[in-house]
Structures are given as C-alpha cells and as structure tokens.
Amino acid sequence: METKSRDLWVYIEVQEDGSPKNVGIELLNPGRRMADKQGGALTAVIIGCGVDKAVREASRHGADRIIVAESDDFKEYNTDAYAYALTSLVEKYGPESMLIGATGNGRDLAPRVSCRLKTGLTADCTALDIDEETGNVAWTRPAFGGNLMATILCPERRPQIGTVRPGVFKKPTPAEGAAEIIREDVRLPAGCIRTQVLGFLRDVSAGKVDLENAEIIVSGGRGVGGPAGFAPVRELAEALGGEVGASRAAVDSGWISHAHQVGQTGKTVGPKLYFACGISGAIQHLAGMTGSDVVVAVNKDPSAPIFGVADYGVVGDLFEVLPVLTEEIRKIRG
Amino acid sequence: MNILVCVKQVPDTTEIKIDPVKNTLIRDGVPSILNPFDGYALEAAARIKDEDPSTRIIVLTMGPPQAEKVLRECLSIAADAAYLVSGRTFGGSDTLATSYILYNAIKKVEEREGPFDAIFCGKQAIDGDTAQVGPEIAEHLGYPQVTYALEAFRKDNMLEVHRETDEGVQIVGVKTPCVMTFTKPAWEPRYPTISRKRAAHRAEIPVLGDDAFPDIDTAMIGLKGSPTRVKKTFVPQRKKDGLMLRGESGEAAARKLCALLRDAGVI
Amino acid sequence: MKDHIREKRYHIEIIPPKHNTDDIEADLELFREKYLRVIESGYCVCLTDNAMGRMAFQGHETIAELGLPVPPEQVMIHLNTFHSKKHLDEVLDSLRDMGVKYLLVVSGDGGPRMMRLEPKDIGAEGAATVTSVELLRYIRDKYPAFVTGVAFNPYEPADFEFKKLERKIAAGASFIVTQPLLGKNETVDELLRRYPDIPVIVEGWMTKKAWLLSDVVGYEIPTDADYDPIATLRELVRLYPNCGFYLSLLGFKTQYGLIGDIWS
Numbered sequence: 089m090e091t092k093s094r095d096l097w098v099y100i101e102v103q104e105d106g107s108p109k110n111v112g113i114e115l116l117n118p119g120r121r122m123a124d125k126q127g128g129a130l131t132a133v134i135i136g137c138g139v140d141k142a143v144r145e146a147s148r149h150g151a152d153r154i155i156v157a158e159s160d161d162f163k164e165y166n167t168d169a170y171a172y173a174l175t176s177l178v179e180k181y182g183p184e185s186m187l188i189g190a191t192g193n194g195r196d197l198a199p200r201v202s203c204r205l206k207t208g209l210t211a212d213c214t215a216l217d218i219d220e221e222t223g224n225v226a227w228t229r230p231a232f233g234g235n236l237m238a239t240i241l242c243p244e245r246r247p248q249i250g251t252v253r254p255g256v257f258k259k260p261t262p263a264e265g266a267a268e269i270i271r272e273d274v275r276l277p278a279g280c281i282r283t284q285v286l287g288f289l290r291d292v293s294a295g296k297v298d299l300e301n302a303e304i305i306v307s308g309g310r311g312v313g314g315p316a317g318f319a320p321v322r323e324l325a326e327a328l329g330g331e332v333g334a335s336r337a338a339v340d341s342g343w344i345s346h347a348h349q350v351g352q353t354g355k356t357v358g359p360k361l362y363f364a365c366g367i368s369g370a371i372q373h374l375a376g377m378t379g380s381d382v383v384v385a386v387n388k389d390p391s392a393p394i395f396g397v398a399d400y401g402v403v404g405d406l407f408e409v410l411p412v413l414t415e416e417i418r419k420i421r422g
Numbered sequence: 423m424n425i426l427v428c429v430k431q432v433p434d435t436t437e438i439k440i441d442p443v444k445n446t447l448i449r450d451g452v453p454s455i456l457n458p459f460d461g462y463a464l465e466a467a468a469r470i471k472d473e474d475p476s477t478r479i480i481v482l483t484m485g486p487p488q489a490e491k492v493l494r495e496c497l498s499i500a501a502d503a504a505y506l507v508s509g510r511t512f513g514g515s516d517t518l519a520t521s522y523i524l525y526n527a528i529k530k531v532e533e534r535e536g537p538f539d540a541i542f543c544g545k546q547a548i549d550g551d552t553a554q555v556g557p558e559i560a561e562h563l564g565y566p567q568v569t570y571a572l573e574a575f576r577k578d579n580m581l582e583v584h585r586e587t588d589e590g591v592q593i594v595g596v597k598t599p600c601v602m603t604f605t606k607p608a609w610e611p612r613y614p615t616i617s618r619k620r621a622a623h624r625a626e627i628p629v630l631g632d633d634a635f636p637d638i639d640t641a642m643i644g645l646k647g648s649p650t651r652v653k654k655t656f657v658p659q660r661k662k663d664g665l666m667l668r669g670e671s672g673e674a675a676a677r678k679l680c681a682l683l684r685d686a687g688v689i
Numbered sequence: 690m691k692d693h694i695r696e697k698r699y700h701i702e703i704i705p706p707k708h709n710t711d712d713i714e715a716d717l718e719l720f721r722e723k724y725l726r727v728i729e730s731g732y733c734v735c736l737t738d739n740a741m742g743r744m745a746f747q748g749h750e751t752i753a754e755l756g757l758p759v760p761p762e763q764v765m766i767h768l769n770t771f772h773s774k775k776h777l778d779e780v781l782d783s784l785r786d787m788g789v790k791y792l793l794v795v796s797g798d799g800g801p802r803m804m805r806l807e808p809k810d811i812g813a814e815g816a817a818t819v820t821s822v823e824l825l826r827y828i829r830d831k832y833p834a835f836v837t838g839v840a841f842n843p844y845e846p847a848d849f850e851f852k853k854l855e856r857k858i859a860a861g862a863s864f865i866v867t868q869p870l871l872g873k874n875e876t877v878d879e880l881l882r883r884y885p886d887i888p889v890i891v892e893g894w895m896t897k898k899a900w901l902l903s904d905v906v907g908y909e910i911p912t913d914a915d916y917d918p919i920a921t922l923r924e925l926v927r928l929y930p931n932c933g934f935y936l937s938l939l940g941f942k943t944q945y946g947l948i949g950d951i952w953s
Contacts, residue, residue, distance in 0.1 A: 167557075167567055192587055196569045199554040203518060203561035208649030211552045219653070226653065232549055233435035236447055238655045245649035282566035282597055286582065289591040315817040328689065336436070340742070340799040342770060342818050352436055352548070361688055372436045378660050382688050384679070390668060398664040402679055408672020409679070416680035417689060458802065495709070610773065610804040616706075616746050616754045619713045 089205050091246045092182030094128030095153075099174065099188040099197075100146055101165075102136035108145050111189030111254040116149045118216045118257050119187055122225065125218040126184050129153050132267070133186075135173050135274075137163040147267040150260050154267045155181070157274040161281070165193045168281045171200040173274045178205060180272075183247050185225050187216075190251035202249050208242030210250045224248065233352035234375025255358045255379065297331060297347040299355045304330030304362075307350055307377075310337040311366015311387060311406055318344055320410035321365055327417045333357070333377075335367045351376035365406045369394030386410065423477045423576060424536055425467045426528060427501065428543045428559065429460035431485050431492040435548045445657045456492040459544025461499075463604040465611035466574055467542050468500035474576065478502050480535055484512060484524055490627055497622035498614035504625065505531050509632035511640070516648035517550070521558030523643055526635045528563070539598040540581060545570060545605045553603070560601035568596050572607040690791070690836070690864040690888040692762070693933050697952050699732040700765060700866075700890060700935040705751045708744040721755050723941055728763050730949075735793070735935060738767040742800035749783045761790040765838075769797020770819045774810035781832050792835045793866055794828065796821045822856050829861035838864035841889075843876035844906050850876070851883070863887065866935055868905055869894035871921060873928050881931070890933035893922045895944060919947055926952045 098119045100112030116130065123130035132146035132154045139158055146154050157173045174197065178186070188194045190212050202209035210227035217226040219241060227240045227250045242248040299305060306325040308318050318332070325332045333350040334343070350357055352372040358379030365386045367373060370393070377383070378397055385398035386406045395401040402409055433452045441448050464481070471477040481496040483489050484507040493504035507527045515523060532538060541563070546553035553569075560567035570586045583594045586605055596602075614622075641647060665682065667675045683689045693700070703723050706716035727734045736748025748766045752759060766789055772780065784792070799805070806819040812830075813823040825837055839862040842850055854865070865884070867877055869892045881889060894902060899916035903909050910916075926934065934952060939945060 167569075192570060195553050196557065196567070199517070199552075199557040200561050200567065202554075203521065203558040206518070206649075208516070208518065209552075209554060210650060211554060229551075230658070231551055231655075232433070232438055232447065233551070235435060235438050235440065235657070236655055237658050239653045240650050241653050242650050282600075283568060284595040286593040286595050288589070288593065289584070290589075315820075318817075340803075342796070342799050342805055342820075344818070361683075371438065371440060374660060378658075382683075382686075383662070383664075384683070385664075395664065395666065397660045397662050399662060400679060400682060401664045401666045401668075402675045403666065403668035404670070404672045404675050409676045412673045412676035413680055416677055420680070420684060420689070461802075498708075610802060613744070613776075614708055614746075616713070616717075616750055619708075619746075620717075623713050 089179060089207065089246050090182060091184050093184065094126045095131045095181070095183040096123035096126055096128055097131045097133050097178070097183045097186040097247070098151070099186065099194070100132050100134045100142055101189055101191060101193055102134060102139050102142045106136070106138045106141045108134075108142040109189060109191060109254075110259070111191060111194075111252070112142075113145055113149050113259050114254065114257040115187045115189060115252055116146065116151060117260040118252075120150050120260060122185065122216065122218060123152070126223070128184055131155060131183065133174065133177060135162050135170055143269065147269075148262045150263050151267045153270060155270045155272055157272045159274065161276050164285060166281055166283055166285075167196055167200055168283065169276055170197050171204065172276055172280055174201050175204050176274055177272060178247060185248040186250075188249065188251045190253045194251050198249060198251050205247070207245035207247060207249060210240045210242070213250045213252045214256050216250065216252070225250065230375070233372055235371055299331055299333055299348070299350060299357050302331040302357065303360045304328045305333045305350070305357055305359045305377075305380075306330055306363040306365065307333030307335060307367060308338055308344070308365050309335035309367030309373075310341075312338060312343065313366075315343045317366075317407075320407060320414070324363065324410050324414045324417070327414045327421070328361070330359070330361070335370070335373050364394050364398070365410060367394055368392045369397065423470065423474060423540075424538045425470065425477060425479050426531065426538045426541045427460065427464050427467050427479060427481045427496070428524060428541060428556075429464070429481055429483045429492055429496060430457045430544075430547045431455070431483065431489040432457045432547050432549045440657055447657065454488070454491065456495050457544050457547045459546060459548070459604060459606070461544070461611045462606055463542040463544050463602075464496055464500055465607070466571065466602075466604055468612060470574060470576055471500065478535070480505070480531060480538075482507065482524070482527060482531060484508070484520060484527065493627055494622045494625065495614070497625055498619040499612060503535070504627045505630060506627055507630045507634075509634075511632045511644050514645035514648065515643060516650045517552055517554040517558060518649055519643050519647035521555045521562060522647065523638070524555070524559055525562035526638050527630055528559070530630060530634060537599070540574075541565070541599075541601045543601070543603045545603040556601060556603035563599070563601065565599050565601050566596050567601045567603070568594055569603045571602045571604045574602060690838070690890075690933070693733060694888055694890075694931065696731075698933070699948060699952065700735050700933060701727045701732050701939055702735045702737060702935065702937040703727070704737050704740055705746045705748055708746065717751070717755060720751055721757065724757055726941070726945070728758065728760065731763075733763045733765055733791075735765045736767060738769045738797065739771060739800070739803065740798070742798040742803070744800065744802070747780060749780060749787060749789070752787065753783070759787050759789060761788055764789055765791040765793055767793045767795060768824070769795050770806050770821065770824050771797050771799050771803040772806060773804040774806060776804060777806060781828065785832055785834065790834075790836055791838065792828065793838050793840070794821050794825050794862070795840050822853075822860050825857060825860035825862055836864070837862050838866055840868065841865045841880060842868045843870070843874050843880070844868060847876050847879065858887070864890065866890045867892050869902055869937065870925055871899065871902070871906070871916075872924060877929075881929075888933060889931075890935045891925055891929050892935045892937055893925055894918060894938065895922070895936050895940065896938040919944065919951070922948070923951050
C-alpha cells in the first residue's frame, strides 16, 4: 500500500455499551509520541454502532482526528465486517502506522487486515519506539514464552502494524481541545459476513477464576506441600479480596486445578500486588507474573530465584508467615 | 468430511533455561514437541471423527526434516495421513510468508486428498507466540475464520463452534470451508495408541520441497517475502533489588511485612 | 501377597514403551523378552503407570498388543490418579477382563499434559482433589475383585505417613510397597511393628545411580557415591526376612542372573 500521510492510527475497540475498551485509550499515549515523531496526526479509528462515548473518550485523551464507521452491520464484532471496514479505511487514507489493542478481538482482526494489506504485523508488543536511523517503528515483543525479547522492524511495507497488550501503557492525561471527527460510510458487500453468533453459555463452571483482571493474587507453589497446604494461601487471598494463583508444580502435582495456574502454560497476569508463596521462581512462572506492580515472595530457601524479582522477600516458612499476615490484614481492614 | 490440521514442531519453552553468564537462551538439549495448541486442534478434529468415522484428518507441517517427528506423533494420535513441507527456499519466512507457503501447500495437498471442509490450527505456536499464521492462512484462502475455538460440531454444511471469550463461551455458526484456531479446552487431548504408533512408525510421509510449487510467487517466500525482520533479540532483565526479611521468626516477619506493605500504600 | 513373600517371589519392575519413543518395534520386543523372562522365573511383573511423569503406554495395552499371558499371581499393575474418568474405567475394565488381580494404587507423578481425575468423577465430592485414598475407595466399590496395595514413604515425616496409611487401609488396601531402601530404615521397622499382618514389600534400587534418589530420600547423594545395588539387596534381604522385594530399574543383562541366589 502506498502511504498518503504520516499519520499514526490507533484502533479503538468499542464495548457493547458504546464505551471504549481501556487498551484503545491507553494506546493514545504512545500514539501521541509516535505521531509527533513521524510528523503526522494521531488518528483514532472507531468501528461500531452507538459509539459516541468512545468518540468522546478518544477526543478527551488526545486524538487529533477520529475516523468513525458506524452502522448496524458493526453492532457486534465479527471478522468479516470489521476486516473489510478497517482495510477500506486504511486503503483510503494510507496511514504510516497503526496500533491495535491485543484483546481477543484485536488478535482476531489484526492478522486478517495485515495479510489483506500485504504488510507486516508485530503482535503483543510491550515496547514501542521509532528507530532513529530509519524512522521505522521498532516493535519489541516477547517470544519463547517470555524467555526472549525480540525487536522487530517492518522497513518497507506500509502501514506498519502492531498489537499491544492491555495494561502495558497507562492512559494519557485528558487534555483540552477537540478532535476533528470524520464520519465514513462503509457499505459491506453482499454476503460479506460469513459467521453468525448463535448464543452464549454464560460461565458454567462454578466459581470462575479471573486471574487476568485480578488486582491482587496470592499464589502457592511446591512449598505448600499438598492440597491442604493451599488453605493459608486461600485465606490470605480472601482477606485481601484477591484471587488464588498457583505455580505449574502445584498444578501438575494435582493440588489445585489448572484454572489457577500462572505462567507460560497458564495465565499471564499483571496485578497490583502478587504474593509468591513457596514458589521457587522458575522462568516459565516468572514469564507469567513479572507484569505485577509489587511482588512479595515467601520461601524457605534464601537462594530461590523468585527473590530476584521480588520487591519484598521473606525467608521463612509460609505456614508460619501467612496466617499471621492474614490476621494482621484482617485487623487493618476491620 | 475432510479436515486439515496445520501443526508445528516447537522447542518445549517450559524447559528453556537462561545461561547466566552469556545472558542467552540455552537451546541445546531442549526437547522438541508438538505445539500444544496444535494438539488441541487435532483433538477437536478427532472429536468430529468420533461422531462421524468417515471423517478424514490430514496433518501438515512446514519445517526442517526432523519436523517429520510431530507428523508421526499426530498419526499415532488421530491423523490418517501427513505431509511435510520442507525446503531451503522456505527458510527465514516471517508469519506472512509462512502462511503464504502453507496456503500453497494446502492447495497442493487438496490435489491428492480432495477439498478440505475445514482447516484447523492451534491459536499460536509457543515459540513465536504471534497467533498470526492461522488468520493469515484464512485470508490467503479467502475463507471465514473463527479464533479461540474450544470445540466444533458438524451441523449439515456448517460448523457450530464453541469459542472462548472473556464473558464466557460464545456459540458461533460458520459455513464450510473455513479456518479455525484452537485454544485449550477443559479436557486433555487423547493419547496415542500402540497400534496407531506402530502404523505411524511405518507410514510414508510425502515431502513437499522447493520444487513442489511451480506457480508459487518466490517474491512472497523466505526472507524476501517477509515484511518484518528481527532487528535484535535479548533476554529480558527481570532483576529487582527487593527488601529482604530474614532471620526472623515467621510471626515477626509477617508483622513487619504487613507494616511495610501498609506504609508503602500497597495494602 | 503373603504367598509371594513365603515363596520368595520377586516383584520386578518393567516400564512400558514411552509415547515419544523413536522405535516402538524395538521397545515392544524388549518388553516382551523381559516380561516372559520374569514370568518364566516364577516372579511377578510390575508394570508402571507413567513413571516419573513420562508419558508411556499402559501396561494392559502393551500386554494386549503383544498377546502376552496374564497369570493372576504373576502380574501387578500400577495405577495412579492421572487419568480421565473415561480412561480410568477403560483401564479397569480391560484389567478385569484380562484377569489381572493385583493393583498398586498411588497418587502418582503428574505432568503438564496429563489428564486428571476430578473428585466428582469418582463420587468423592467432599475431597479437594483425588488422591490414592479416593481412588482406592472407588476401586473397592466398583471393582471389588481387585486386590489393592499402596505405597509407603519412610522418608516423609512418620506421623504424617502413618496417618495416610491408616486412611489407605481403611479404603481397602491390603498390602504395602515401600519407597527404595538403601539400608536399615527405622520408619520401616516401625511399620512392621505396627502392622505385623499386612504384607510389606521393600523396594530395592537396582541401578548404580543412587543420586537419582536424592529427591526421594530428602538429602543429597553425591554422584560419585559408591553404591552397590546387589550388596544392598543382599543386606535388605538379611534385615527384612518377613518382607517381599520389589526391584526397580533391574539390569536384565548384568544383574538378573544374580538375584536368584540372594533371596532363596
């Protein structure tokens, strides 16, 4: 695709109620920096139906322009409609680069669009920069389960596209000024949409474990010694209003279900507070939790690798430490 | 029904260690395995076959000659036939180039096996972690796609798919032919059987090499066909200089810790 | 099982071929040779269940594939909790149909890609997870013809281990197999004092690589430690005259010919 501008586009995914998903707004933060370096406008692109809230939020958080494609066809996300819309908009305006939030839908949409445009896509980026030499975007992302970081360039094809995980960037501070709003009338060709949502099974499993959105997680590992050993872990989690996590060792030994597993083959988490209890800190576990703001480690072994990534480390027996900590926290919380 | 399952041989990333001196990955001695997500795709195909034994499952992989091992593994679990795509001109391909080669391979295999009603893939490979190849194959083929699939059921000329979303399990209908990428369901994939293992040991696996695709656009494969390139790689530094409490009784440490966390505004 | 001890019938471990073997035919042939040799010697074959978390074919599946004989007093199958319900029932049905009598029921070594029993699968809704105790109860209720035994780990805190053993016996276990002993063990001595009527089978570690047991025994065994499996077995036979012996990792080429004289 031939570029027609130096603009940086941020795809803003919209939720059912018309408000934007956080990640889209977050991306306006690096988007601003990149647009300025590229010498173009920071442009939000919004596809959906009933998107006023999203448009307002995008404007409030610094977008220079907002391109809106609104129609009943876009009421619910589906690959065919959204890929058609986004591709036509990109082809019409020819931006230099584009950021898409790496949500489920984002990861569904981005490769379809990048392939259609015959351009390069870099997924799950954790850092973005403009390469000084060439002016190309330098996309940095994890591979090998988080064991390795790679910095990727897309030197020739345009637009350069990358997806970014939620929570990697903070939302920009709201600013004065209103964005220029451009409404595009995107008409889908007949028979474009080839999938159909037939229904929903609202979560059937009792007590759904939501580690990915948890603000506080208390995890247990090999050190808890058995299923009964998770009791102090659970109690601390409860006292803090958090979720219970587990290392692969505990799950493999059958002490707790896989839904609680944190790590490369489990969930990747980014809570404000993460307790690692009786967890040695194997690389594949670290890959799942180093996104945490504050890490507290409790382990009998002073040489456990987990202490290398902990903000607070207690060398001690979790069966002695956790109950007292739980009690103290309950006192504070009243 | 004909199902093609695209699989990849990957290093077992859970076994990868970091060389503390050189700060690089130690890849020697790391076992190669079938990408676990591709295993879920194969299991999903096998479940369709459980319901309709006339279903045929073909597996395909692109890789070096030793990638043949994962094809034999798939044969020992549920696949009926396997093809290996392997050639020097394919090396150095990024996801766009890889998906293009696989698209050509799928068309080639269809000449022998007949058209595929569905292409199943794992949602991502645990080495690249991009989750791009599946949807890109769908784009080259011009087929509809369903991602994050857990299980698929055949309903006339459609597939009804249960897929994972943040809100729960969504049920989607998609016409065949289509592409589907699979994530981990609530069950573990089935194991190989001894008799299938013995047959897999003897099976002939055709290799589609550099000459297999006379009409392929060579500008779209290998390094030349890859819009993205790796500028550098590095092992992430995770070290923190934390505050350590040691040599205390568990009780004393717990109280100190609580006070510290409280003062820091963490709790 | 008491007869096994009286008749000095060794229990000999054979590990079925692994799922990821590169040469299934060679592995099957080796299995067949070992199996038939143990049967011919009058000993008892013990087939492991994904030992050390390494995925392998099941004992009964290998027996069936090779059409091997199953004399009920000469075959013991290990069974752990890392199976789906469907798979577990298939295994138990097959074992029952082929006339297997003895099962060693253990919690087992899990692994990342293994299936697992959930408490509700086997009517154990009260339990947090499935251990050998819940599995024993299930087998006693649904497959009462099997004679079940359990593991005893003298390297765990004794209190803890004896309590677990009580629960296992209450759930139907009627014989015990210990972890590998490297010599006299006071906890095993205590076990024999407390349970004089239950057959106890002592495990002998038959490979020179004693350091592999470091995790089991809870202390570091140096890799250059001079460990003599045959001498150790001789010592164990002398120390525990009322016990049976289970030989793991036995060298069929170099050691098999020597064991007959040690316990006779």
